[in-house]
Amino acid sequence: MGKVICEKHGEQGIISVCSHVHDAHLNKTKLLIQAITPLYIHVCSVCYYEHNIPEIEKVTIEDVVALQNQEKINRIEKLALKVEEAIGKEYLCGGCFQEVQFIC
Ligand SMILES: [Zn+2]
Ligand SMILES: [Zn+2]
Numbered sequence: 001m002g003k004v005i006c007e008k009h010g011e012q013g014i015i016s017v018c019s020h021v022h023d024a025h026l027n028k029t030k031l032l033i034q035a036i037t038p039l040y041i042h043v044c045s046v047c048y049y050e051h052n053i054p055e056i057e058k059v060t061i062e063d064v065v066a067l068q069n070q071e072k073i074n075r076i077e078k079l080a081l082k083v084e085e086a087i088g089k090e091y092l093c094g095g096c097f098q099e100v101q102f103i104c
Contacts, residue, residue, distance in 0.1 A: 009095030018043040019088035021100060030102035039080050042097070047087045 002014040017033075021044055024031045034048040035041075043051075092100065 004091070004093050006093035006095060009093050012093035012095050014091050015094055015097040016041045016084075017090055017092050017097065018047045019090055020044040020047065021097075022090035022092060025092055025096055025100045030100055032102050033100075036083070038076070039083070041084070041087070041089065043087055051083050051086050 004012055004014045006012050016039075018041075021031055021033060021042060024044075031044050033042050034045055036043060036048075
């Protein structure tokens with residue numbers, strides 16, 4: 001994971017987020033955020049359900065490690081690229097990300 005120097009939080013890890021999460025950060029509001037674990041991307045719930053993301057999460061670590069399911073992994077990689085485009089991927093510092101995350 002890359003590093004970023006945030007004016008407010010200093011040196012932090014970079015978190016990939018959808019454009020809505022980034023907007024919420026700019027507007028100082030909070031959003032419910034879903035993690036797309038295999039891709040290390042965090043998106044709002046609208047993006048999560050609109051872009052078939054539950055499909056991606058069907059890939060398990062075992063699938064990736066074992067490489068037994070190459071076809072499935074190729075399909076997921078293509079899907080992942082599509083998702084990154086669709087959500088208008090942006091970046092936040094780790095501290096800013098914590099602030100925008102709505103925890104219920
Ligand atoms: Zn979104
Ligand atoms: Zn920050």
